[in-house]
Amino acid sequence: MEIYENENDQVEAIKRFFAENGKALAVGVILGVGALIGWRYWTSHQTESARSASQSYQSVVTEIGSGNADKLSAAEKFAAENKNTYGALASMELAQQFVDQNQLDKAATQLQQGLAATSDENLKAVITLRLARVQVQLKQADTALKTLDTVKGEGWAAIVADLRGEAQLSKGDKQGARSAWEAGINSKASPALSEMMQMKINNLSI
Known part of the structure; x- marks a missing residue:
């Protein structure tokens, strides 16, 4: 660390520092300010884009409902x-x-x-x-079964099982349908969905 005898020495040292590093400091400041401005612009642009997309989507929903x-x-x-x-x-x-x-x-x-x-x-x-x-x-029962295989997560298990049963039944596979619905009932399905799948099972024997 440099030791200065008086203020003039300090001033001269500062002058030398800026003479030697001034350009680098200026570039650093410009880059820093540019990055900040760029970040603010990007954030603002993202917010505006999301708002615009939301408004466009609402218009689209209205248009779809018109049937035109x-x-x-x-x-x-x-x-x-x-x-x-x-x-x-x-x-x-x-x-x-x-x-x-x-x-x-x-x-x-x-x-x-x-x-x-x-x-x-x-x-x-x-x-x-x-x-x-x-x-x-x-x-397209086989295709539907493959599609259902891609749904993961316990929260969807009962609904997947119900649809799997429908796909199996459409193929004429009553036993496959029964197995799917029984699995659905045992997968913590909601009372309403469980009751519906049980009704489907009961109808298999009619």
Whole structure:
């Protein structure tokens, strides 16, 4: 550490420091300020983008509900272009609209698109379950069973078992359906779902 005899020595030392390091300090300050400004801009941009996407999604939901063909096309475009949760939710809304219109192939396509758009595991599970249900309606039981295999987590076990039973029954496999529903009842299903699966089991023997 340098020892200074008086203030003049300190001033000269400071001058030498800035003469030797001034450019580096200036660059460091500029980079630091730039990074701060960039971070604030990015955060603001993300917030604004999320707000804009939310507003667009609400408009899309309204358009889907109208049943207007042109507006449905606009909604499909929104779902295809937004690779995020809002895009996935829009795909789900469109899929429901197509199910109501008995256009099951289009519904399945929208649900597959929704799966690819989101990284939220819970939303993925919901979309997957809906996709499996549509596949059962399309008489694609084996495909539906494979789809159900991708749903993980105890919280979904009973619903998966119920759909698995439906898929097995659609194949004519009553024993497979019975096994699935019995597993569902034993998986801590809600009282209502347990009762429904028990009714399905009872109907197998009729």
